[in-house]
Amino acid sequence: MSGLEIRRLRVSFDGFTAVDGVDLDVRPGDLRFLIGPNGAGKTTLVDAVTGLVKAEGSVRFDGEELLGRSVHRIARSGIGRTFQTATVFEELTVLQNLDIAAGAGRSMWTMLRRRKDVPESVVRALETIGLTDLADSPAGTLAHGQKQWLEIGMLLVQDVRLLLLDEPVAGMSHDEREATGALLRRISEERTVVVIEHDMDFMRSFARSVSVLHAGRLLSEGTVAEVQADPKVQEVYLGHAAATEDATVVQEA
Amino acid sequence: MTVILGQTFTGISIGAVLLLIALGLSLTFGQMNVINMAHGEFIMAGAYTTYVLQKSISDAGMSLLVALPVAFLVSGALGALLEWLLIRRLYLRPLDTLLVTWGVSLMLQQLARDIFGAPNVQTRAPDWLTGNVTLIGGADPLTVANSRLFILGLAVAAVVALASTLRLTPLGRRIRAVVQNRDLAEVSGISTARVDRTAFFVGSGLAGIAGVALTLVGPIGPTMGTNVIIDAFLVIVVGGIGQLKGTVIVAFVLGVLQSVLEYSTTVSVAKVLVLVAIVAFLQWRPQGLYTLRTRSLV
Secondary structure: OOOEEEEEEEEEEOOEEEEEEEEEEEOOOOEEEEEOOOOOOHHHHHHHHOOOOOOEEEEEEOOEEOOOOOHHHHHHOOEEEOOOOOOOOOOOEHHHHHHHHHOOOOOOHHHHOOOOOOOHHHHHHHHHOOOHHHOOOEHHHOOHHHHHHHHHHHHHHOOOOEEEEEOOOOOOOHHHHHHHHHHHHHHOOOOEEEEEOOOHHHHHHHOOEEEEEEOOEEEEEEOHHHHHHOHHHHHHHHHHHHHOOOOOOOOOO | OHHHHHHHHHHHHHHHHHHHHHHHHHHHHHHOOOOOOOHHHHHHHHHHHHHHHHHHOOOHHHHHHHHHHHHHHHHHHHHHHHHHHOHHHOOOOHHHHHHHHHHHHHHHHHHHHHHHOOOOEOOOOOHHHHOEEEEEOOOOOEEEEHHHHHHHHHHHHHHHHHHHHHHHOHHHHHHHHHHHOHHHHHHOOOOHHHHHHHHHHHHHHHHHHHHHHHOOOOOEOOOHHHHHHHHHHHHHHHHOOOOHHHHHHHHHHHHHHHHHHHHHOOHHHHHHHHHHHHHHHHHHOOOOOOOOOOOOOO
């Protein structure tokens, strides 16, 4: 079996259980959307997979157990993520951000040498995310949407096999959303992509499959149509969202 | 005229010493935000390293040059050890770090007393550092001690080395990345624990180099670290935390201020006036000389 396999994942903080026995399978080539109301445990689940919070249960990727490994080791085994608020190294340039991500596994001794040439993978990532012209600008000066693309670019140069994206289109304009969606679709052809999203239109346009979390548990799973037809989902989530269909962007606090 | 130039140069050389003692802190305190009260004792370790080396290498000039890299390694190793044993467990707990490293500082001072004795010791300056250089000849000559010029050169070299390491090498980039966003660095596959230790090694090693320089201008003693550590922190805070540029400028400005005030008043009054000036400056700019501006939300 390959891809992401999560079994009986449990995360609790001081008695509060944020993720309560979730099983989740994502195959390579999938573009899985993880949705659910605020506090459903979506971000915590991603935190657990990437090692930022302690969890019980089992998380395997391509057969390797991830739980218990340190954060950077998980990252080096091909798992990358973005954060809910666009998170880049603000003071470094766009190019340096990508360079760091590309060379994270290098040893300390090779790092005192200055390298003038830009690695091929970095050049390609710059083109893919459309930031070639801004390569030498400090990442802190980018617009919000550009930072979110830079985050994705950083994952591409790491050559991750699993991307966990936390609200990648939050705050983007309609055109930017379409561009991001198309980019994700392309990326997901050869990698496993999991997207946390509140934007239902975006989900309907681009999701290949959907998992719905509610109160730390998995509520429903399937294609967009199947999930939308599920009465349980309609009750806790889509039914509520349907009432405010126009206000589709729900920001998580 | 010569008096002004002379005082200015004395100030610059005081500034060079300040810069050397503050430079390592600009990495460990300025970049990593660790308040390491034992930094002064790493300076002391560098000074005693020079002393010990001079016992085994009779040529004073040779022993001084050998002392520079050795002191860097000795103090760097002490720093890395301290980071590994204590500080890495105390990140984001500044008050605990302050108390713990202060305790370490007292222990290291006592250790120095046990090994080398309580009285101060001296090193011999090599012949090529004992003379003076005459910068302006004539009836009213301006002369500068060779050792002062050497320290100035050393300070400049250390700043250039640190700045280019941080700016140009992947290691420096990685240090800056970890400083800016620990979680993001970690999920990008960087071992932040290793970067922390390396940065601490370099910062503490620079303290060792400062220790070597201090042997040229004063005695070596168990309390020499305590005498300089406050000045070092002041330079960093006034310069703007995490800003190497600010550290360099402030070190020289404070040096010249100290020297000029010393000339027109006394040493103690000058010290008081410099501190008053710092307090006043920080009222006006609490964030220090330079600060960072980004569009970051946090």
